[in-house]
Amino acid sequence: DTGVSQDPRHKITKRGQNVTFRCDPISEHNRLYWYRQTLGQGPEFLTYFQNEAQLEKSRLLSDRFSAERPKGSFSTLEIQRTEQGDSAMYLCASSPGTGLSPLHFGNGTRLTVT
Amino acid sequence: SQQGEEDPQALSIQEGENATMNCSYKTSINNLQWYRQNSGRGLVHLILIRSNEREKHSGRLRVTLDTSKKSSSLLITASRAADTASYFCATDSGGYNKLIFGAGTRLAVHP
Numbered sequence: 001d002t003g004v005s006q007d008p009r010h011k012i013t014k015r016g017q018n019v020t021f022r023c024d025p026i027s028e029h030n031r032l033y034w035y036r037q038t039l040g041q042g043p044e045f046l047t048y049f050q051n052e053a054q055l056e057k058s059r060l061l062s063d064r065f066s067a068e069r070p071k072g073s074f075s076t077l078e079i080q081r082t083e084q085g086d087s088a089m090y091l092c093a094s095s096p097g098t099g100l101s102p103l104h105f106g107n108g109t110r111l112t113v114t
Numbered sequence: 115s116q117q118g119e120e121d122p123q124a125l126s127i128q129e130g131e132n133a134t135m136n137c138s139y140k141t142s143i144n145n146l147q148w149y150r151q152n153s154g155r156g157l158v159h160l161i162l163i164r165s166n167e168r169e170k171h172s173g174r175l176r177v178t179l180d181t182s183k184k185s186s187s188l189l190i191t192a193s194r195a196a197d198t199a200s201y202f203c204a205t206d207s208g209g210y211n212k213l214i215f216g217a218g219t220r221l222a223v224h225p
Contacts, residue, residue, distance in 0.1 A: 004156070033212070042202050042215035043157065056212065091156055100145050100164065100206070103213060105156035 002026070004106035006092050012112045013082055020078045021109045023092030029104070030097030032075050034067055036060065037089045037108070046090075049075060050097070082113045120203060120219045128224050133190040135219040137203030138183075144206050146179055147213065148188050151200045160188075160201075193223045 005024040013019050025032050030051050035043035046065070047057045051072035061067075064082075069075040079086055089110050093103040121136045139146070145164045149157040163170045163179045163186070170177045176189040190197055200220050204213040 035215075040217070042204075042217050045212060045214060048212055093157075100162065102147060102159035102162055103149075103157070105149075105158070107154075107156045110154075 004092055004094055004104050006090075006106035006109050008109055009107065010110045010112075012114065015082060015084060015113055017082055018078065018080045019082060019111065020076055021090055021092075021111075023075045023077070023106060024073075025075070025092070025094030026104055028096065029094035030072070031095045032069055033093045033095075033103065034075070034077050035091040035093065037091055038087075043091055046077075079111075082111075084113045087111055087113045120201070120216045122219060123217070124220045124222070126222045126224065127193055129193060129195055131193055131223075133193050133197070133221055133223070135188045135201050135203075135221070137186045137188070137216055139186075139203070139205045139216075140184065141205075143181070146177075146186050146206075147204045148175075148177060148186075149202045149204060149215075151202065151218070153199075157202065190221075193221075195223050195225045197221060198223045 007022045032049040034046040037043045045058050046061050047067050048055050049069040052069050064080045067077045089108040091108045093105045095101045095103050119138050147162045148160040150160055151157045161172050161177050163177050174191045179186045200218040202215045202218045204215045
């Protein structure tokens with residue numbers, strides 16, 4: 001169990017640029033989640049995958065955001081035309097596909113939009 | 115939107131003291147979980163309590179759940195400086211273990 005891996009750890013970008021983050025979940029985990037966390041707040045749910053299928057997207061995920069999980073393995077989260085309000089920590093988590101189980105989080109990607 | 119609300123928002127104690135954090139939520143749940151987050155890091159799962167359980171222990175942690183009041187508490191006994199972190203409660207929503215987190219309690223334990 002190597003844990004959930006996220007890349008990059010930090011990203012600084014200028015407003016209007018596109019950014020892409022990657023998440024590698026624990027290998028046997030079917031479920032993958034993306035959350036966003038701003039300073040002093042708890043994580044906010046963005047989207048969820050069961051294997052390669054994206055089953056839910058939050059209203060927070062505007063049309064500038066897109067997430068994929070090809071082949072049910074790693075996932076990418078892309079933000080197009082970034083805005084300063086997109087500055088946050090983006091957290092990925094995974095869990096096994098059955099029953100009640102805790103989420104295993106990566107250490108996140110800290111995005112700063114200047 | 116965030117379902118759980120933690121109280122207090124911040125807590126400062128001395129090593130050896132007990133720390134109690136409370137969480138309230140709005141809708142019915144299947145389970146409630148507590149997580150810990152060190153600054154700049156991801157969240158780490160601490161304990162899961164099912165809706166039909168009233169109390170659960172794990173080491174120095176004790177969690178209670180009162181579904182009639184839609185509230186939970188996390189007690190950390192004999193706190194240590196290493197317990198300094200933010201603590202979040204999270205409730206499930208939907209059939210696939212999607213968790214909704216509260217805003218957290220920031221705990222500072224002073225040596």
